[in-house]
Amino acid sequence: MSNNALAITELKALLGDRLSTSPSIIDLHAHDEAHSPAAPPDAVAFPENTAEVSEIAKICHKHGCPIVPWGVGTSLEGHALAIQGGITVDFANMNKILQVYDEDLNVVVQPGVTREQLNTDLRATGLFFPIDPGANATIGGMTATRASGTTAVRYGTMKDNVLALEVVLADGRIIRTGTRAKKSSTGYDLTRLMVGSEGTLGLITEITLRLQGQPEATAAAVCEFEDANSAVSAVISAVQIGIPMARMEFVDAVSIKAINDYSNMDMKECPHLFMEFHGTENAVKEQSEQMAEIAAEFGGGGFQWSTKTEERNTLWKARHTAYHAMKATKPGALGITTDVCVPISNLAQAIDDSIEDIAAQGLTPFILGHVGDGNYHAALLIDPNDPEGMKTAVGIAHRMNQRALAVGGTVSGEHGIGTGKMKYMTEEHGDAWSVMADIKRALDPDNILNPGKMVQVN
Numbered sequence: 454m455s456n457n458a459l460a461i462t463e464l465k466a467l468l469g470d471r472l473s474t475s476p477s478i479i480d481l482h483a484h485d486e487a488h489s490p491a492a493p494p495d496a497v498a499f500p501e502n503t504a505e506v507s508e509i510a511k512i513c514h515k516h517g518c519p520i521v522p523w524g525v526g527t528s529l530e531g532h533a534l535a536i537q538g539g540i541t542v543d544f545a546n547m548n549k550i551l552q553v554y555d556e557d558l559n560v561v562v563q564p565g566v567t568r569e570q571l572n573t574d575l576r577a578t579g580l581f582f583p584i585d586p587g588a589n590a591t592i593g594g595m596t597a598t599r600a601s602g603t604t605a606v607r608y609g610t611m612k613d614n615v616l617a618l619e620v621v622l623a624d625g626r627i628i629r630t631g632t633r634a635k636k637s638s639t640g641y642d643l644t645r646l647m648v649g650s651e652g653t654l655g656l657i658t659e660i661t662l663r664l665q666g667q668p669e670a671t672a673a674a675v676c677e678f679e680d681a682n683s684a685v686s687a688v689i690s691a692v693q694i695g696i697p698m699a700r701m702e703f704v705d706a707v708s709i710k711a712i713n714d715y716s717n718m719d720m721k722e723c724p725h726l727f728m729e730f731h732g733t734e735n736a737v738k739e740q741s742e743q744m745a746e747i748a749a750e751f752g753g754g755g756f757q758w759s760t761k762t763e764e765r766n767t768l769w770k771a772r773h774t775a776y777h778a779m780k781a782t783k784p785g786a787l788g789i790t791t792d793v794c795v796p797i798s799n800l801a802q803a804i805d806d807s808i809e810d811i812a813a814q815g816l817t818p819f820i821l822g823h824v825g826d827g828n829y830h831a832a833l834l835i836d837p838n839d840p841e842g843m844k845t846a847v848g849i850a851h852r853m854n855q856r857a858l859a860v861g862g863t864v865s866g867e868h869g870i871g872t873g874k875m876k877y878m879t880e881e882h883g884d885a886w887s888v889m890a891d892i893k894r895a896l897d898p899d900n901i902l903n904p905g906k907m908v909q910v911n
Contacts, residue, residue: 464540492536563593685703
């Protein structure tokens with residue numbers, strides 16, 4: 454009997470029906486939102502508390518069985534795929550909001566809580582959790598991948614909003630990192646080490662998050678531009694003079710057309726900025742007027758802003774469904790998405806270069822970006838039965854990565870590494886990548902935690 458089979462036998466005794474080898478459950482956990490090949494685990498565990506996660510880790514550690522954490526499978530670089538088999542630990546049953554400390558503006562949650570679930574529960578408190586990656590991801594998954602999204606320009610990423618963690622290590626030890634205090638100068642910052650580690654250093658079982666007060670007023674705005682360079686130049690100017698934008702999204706012309714068709718809208722088919730401002734009524738009005746003036750300096754037209762909830766929701770729903778709108782333009786196509794992040798002064802050129810490169814390869818250049826912080830995405834629609842098309846898409850993504858690194862940027866602003874971008878880690882991090890591997894060996898000497906991701910240890 455293999456080591457994995459021995460682990461499964463013991464886990465079955467521990468979890469009963471919450472350890473599944475059902476083909477349908479296995480298949481569900483063999484795919485995420487990435488274009489990576491299917492990678493089925495040998496079994497899927499559904500723990501209900503930290504003690505069970507600890508016992509799962511102890512059993513797998515004893516038998517050298519891989520452990521892969523799973524939220525809802527929205528990752529885009531194959532983070533949650535069991536590429537070496539083993540046990541997928543699905544945190545769906547650990548989905549409780551444990552404690553809201555409204556006076557301290559923080560909350561303690563289990564990893565299976567989703568972003569939308571948390572904000573729905575917080576409504577009555579006057580608080581909200583600001584990180585919005587678009588998908589209704591779990592807080593555990595967002596923490597493990599250091600997620601960010603549309604609001605990062607004002608509220609930062611997960612690394613800025615996680616105060617403390619409870620983590621199960623590879624050998625089953627349970628540790629706590631950080632506190633509910635706003636700051637600390639004691640010891641190594643293990644919280645930041647775990648945030649973004651993609652399940653390679655530990656299994657996150659509890660997260661303490663920083664919350665924000667719901668703004669008195671919120672305004673959404675939209676503005677059209679003649680070209681990408683003008684739109685991004687307006688963003689750079691706004692950032693440099695310090696307008697505290699809550700969201701600043703770039704959407705290129707072909708994406709606007711797709712959104713119009715998919716969401717029944719009638720925006721002019723040219724590059725747009727989607728914006729949002731938070732604050733008092735007077736502050737929101739002032740910010741919107743300032744942004745309108747800046748947009749006009751760069752040829753922006755049709756600037757419209759609104760504080761009406763339904764109008765704001767319509768705008769951001771269209772933005773969040775943009776990927777589905779793009780895929781609808783080519784039914785049956787495989788959607789390959791990639792992201793890079795560059796210093797904001799290089800952003801306009803980076804977007805123009807990507808649009809030119811994609812068009813030169815005969816593909817439609819769908820470009821979206823969280824441009825307030827220099828992060829942009831490309832979506833490439835490929836015939837799944839055309840291997841040459843896949844090679845073309847991989848080549849485009851490679852050149853995007855190379856151009857980002859050449860100007861001091863990163864190959865991923867928010868999608869993470871997973872299996873898809875490990876080949877760029879040496880070029881981006883140099884000898885620091887080998888230090889990451891040393892940390893992995895220290896915490897997981899048998900390499901059972903999400904093996905084959907983030908670092909090379911063999």
